[in-house]
Amino acid sequence: MDPQQSGAGPETGRTARKRRAILDAATEVFLQNGYLGASMDEVAAKAAVSKQTVYKQFADKKHLFTEIILGTTAQLMDGFRQVATDLDRATDARQALHDLARALLANLTQPDVLRLRRLVIAEADRFPDISGAWFEHGFHESLVMLGETLRRLEGRGLLRNLPDPTLAAYQFAGLVMYKPMNQVMFAGTPAGPAAEELESIAGQAVEVFLAAYG
């Protein structure tokens, strides 16, 4: 048997702890410096682990990178699941969509989320499989989920005329986030748009969306 995981959960062994430390440290280093700029020595140092241990857990730099990137899709989906359940409880479309817009803006402009997006985009040429999988199972599936939620709002009479719910979800996200997201993605994360501007963008996005689907 494997002496590391004899009986109990796999989260307790020494190896699992080290592995977790390596993943955390590597996340930090990759997000900060990009793939080429990240140094395996720095990862090992930040994880307080010898380089040998790193290479025992991960075959090489690329495998470590892959695991980190694809490990983020689950939590992205979780965030969308949360706003989706809020939306299912709504009784007023305008209010619910405004809350949704605020939640999207707040969640997706956090510095670490932005750095992750930058990293995935930056390596789309070098690692198309990784970036493509991240988009498919993180980004796109989240929007599909949001579309299904909009579809349910239509079923309850809060929206109307949704021929393509997924596209409608993308349209809503585009209305809300195209301006602020581009701004923060290109500007090296100094202060993003002011709070009142975000509020105005959210409000006007809701009005346009409701003019078509309300």
Add this chain to the structure above:
Amino acid sequence: MDPQQSGAGPETGRTARKRRAILDAATEVFLQNGYLGASMDEVAAKAAVSKQTVYKQFADKKHLFTEIILGTTAQLMDGFRQVATDLDRATDARQALHDLARALLANLTQPDVLRLRRLVIAEADRFPDISGAWFEHGFHESLVMLGETLRRLEGRGLLRNLPDPTLAAYQFAGLVMYKPMNQVMFAGTPAGPAAEELESIAGQAVEVFLAAYG
């Protein structure tokens, strides 16, 4: 006097020609490999120029990079100027906006344009000044210009109720491009969305926009 530019235009001297060759080669190399992945030796080789000449024209790698990135804003603005003049000649709002949507999708999903976007975004942490300036003088100013064009359409009665023309321009761009742009930015430029899907996205974006502003 400067022997390179004695009387005639500055584009004719030997030095200017070499400089142009370096810029072209470096553009290719940077877009292909990113900042860290780009090698100055490769730039010199592709430009058919000695490394010494490269360093005579550009103090170091960062200066060369800066010049290339910021040199692209002008042509981006030119593209938007073109679609803006088309819009000013329009007589039917629905038709004109549909043409605009098609033009945006066609222009901004070209592989080189995508690689440039990826590059600027990727280096937003390392060179926030460069990325910020590119966004401000390329991206944002283009959208402001588009907003002014929409404002003129409103003045001619083809649109109505535009409290913030720049925001309306961002909203239109978001409706049209949020889905396909994210898809191609994250997917490592395999074939993007099918032509008929792009057409559908463009059409539905126009309908939503007109429901609010038509």
Add this chain to the structure above:
DNA sequence: TTTTCGGAACTGGACGGTACAGTACTATCT
């Protein structure tokens, strides 16, 4: 329950091989 023990996991550092930014220097070209 406590002690002991064997082996796997880990450390720390060195090392080979490679790649690259930027400089230096001489011969050549325009």
Add this chain to the structure above:
DNA sequence: AGATAGTACTGTACCGTCCAGTTCCGAAAA
């Protein structure tokens, strides 16, 4: 006579490997 080519060179950084010594963990033994 200045610009350029060609090329060698310096210094540095990093990936991935290797090895000798040490630490940890789980189970058998007391």
